[in-house]
Amino acid sequence: MKKTNAELKATYSTIFENGYEKTYTTNFTDKVVQGLDLTEEMSQVFRLRGWKGKRIVDVGCGTGLFAYAAAKRGGKVLGIDYTPEAIAVAQSKYQHGNLQYRIGDAGSLEGTYDKIVSLGTLEHMDDPLATLAAFKVHLAPGGSIVITSPSWINPRGYVLQTLLQLFDAPITLADLHYLTPVEFNQFANELDMQLKWRTFDHDWAHGERLLTDFRRRLPNVLRDAKLP
Numbered sequence: 515m516k517k518t519n520a521e522l523k524a525t526y527s528t529i530f531e532n533g534y535e536k537t538y539t540t541n542f543t544d545k546v547v548q549g550l551d552l553t554e555e556m557s558q559v560f561r562l563r564g565w566k567g568k569r570i571v572d573v574g575c576g577t578g579l580f581a582y583a584a585a586k587r588g589g590k591v592l593g594i595d596y597t598p599e600a601i602a603v604a605q606s607k608y609q610h611g612n613l614q615y616r617i618g619d620a621g622s623l624e625g626t627y628d629k630i631v632s633l634g635t636l637e638h639m640d641d642p643l644a645t646l647a648a649f650k651v652h653l654a655p656g657g658s659i660v661i662t663s664p665s666w667i668n669p670r671g672y673v674l675q676t677l678l679q680l681f682d683a684p685i686t687l688a689d690l691h692y693l694t695p696v697e698f699n700q701f702a703n704e705l706d707m708q709l710k711w712r713t714f715d716h717d718w719a720h721g722e723r724l725l726t727d728f729r730r731r732l733p734n735v736l737r738d739a740k741l742p
Contacts, residue, residue: 519619519640522688527599555633555662556580558714562660565589568628569654573620574635578604578613584631585613592627594618620645626654633662637691643701650705659707666692668719673728674735683739685731 552560556579566588572581575593577600585591590612595601596619604615620632620639630649639645649659666675675692677683691697695711702709717723736742 517690519638519690522638522690523597525687527597550579550583550586552579552583554715556583558712559631559633559660559662560584560587562658565629569626570629570631571623571627571652573623573630573632573649574638575604575615576600578608578615580631580633581613581615582608582610585610588612589629592616594622620648623648623652626652626657628654628657629660630657631660633660634664636661636663637689637693640690642691642693642697643704646701646705650707661698663693663698665694665713665719667694670719670724670727677735677739677741681739681741683735683741685735 559580560583565584568589570581570584570589570591572584572591572593575581575595578593581591581593581604591610591614593601593604593613593615594617595604595615596617598617601615601617620635623630630653632649636642636645646659646661653659665671671692674685678685678692698709698711715723718727
C-alpha cells in the first residue's frame with residue numbers, strides 16, 4: 515500500500531535522530547562559500563538572484579543549512595519542518611539574527627514571501643500540484659517558488675524504475691512520486707505560472723556518484739524486495 519506524507523514522519527524522525535549524513539548520499543561542493551560547505555543543489559539555487567532583504571521561507575528545512583545560508587546572504591528567513599527532530603538539529607547547528615525556525619508543514623504557511631523554497635520535498639507530498647497551489651497563495655507579487663526534485667529520465671531512473679514497476683521493489687525511503695520535467699511543465703500550466711528550470715548533479719544520474727549510491731542502495735533494495 516502506498517504511503518502518505520504523514521506516514522513518512524516517523525521515518526524522518528529516525529533519520530534526523532541518527533544523523534542525516536549517515537542515511538543519504540550527498541555531494542558537497544569543493545568550494546566553501548561564506549564559510550559553509552554547501553551541496554551542489556544549494557549552490558545552484560543560490561545562483562538565482564535576489565536574496566538580500568527578501569522574505570524567504572524554507573519549507574522542509576531539515577537540518578537548517580540552506581535556511582542559514584540564505585540568512586547569511588541577507589534574507590529574512592523562516593525555516594519550517596514538520597519533524598521536531600529536524601528543527602532541534604537546525605536550532606542547535608545554525609543560528610542567525612535573520613533566521614527563525616518553526617515546526618510546521620506546507621499547509622501551515624501564513625503571510626506572504628518573496629521566495630518560497632522547498633528543496634527535495636515535492637516528490638514526498640501527497641499531491642504535488644496542490645502543494646504548489648498552496649505555495650502560490652502565499653507568494654508576494656513578483657515572487658518565486660524555488661523547487662528542486664530528482665528527475666527520473668536518466669540511467670539512474672531507468673534502473674530503479676524497472677525494479678519498482680516490475681518487482682514493486684522499494685527503491686527509495688520516502689518518494690511518493692517520481693517526477694520529470696514533463697510533470698513540472700504541467701504544473702506550471704495548471705497554475706498559470708512561468709517555469710524556468712535547469713539540470714545539475716549530473717554525476718548523480720550517470721556518473722561516479724551514481725555508482726557509489728548504487729553500491730550502497732541496490733543491495734538493500736533487492737533484499738527488501740526479496741530478490742536475488
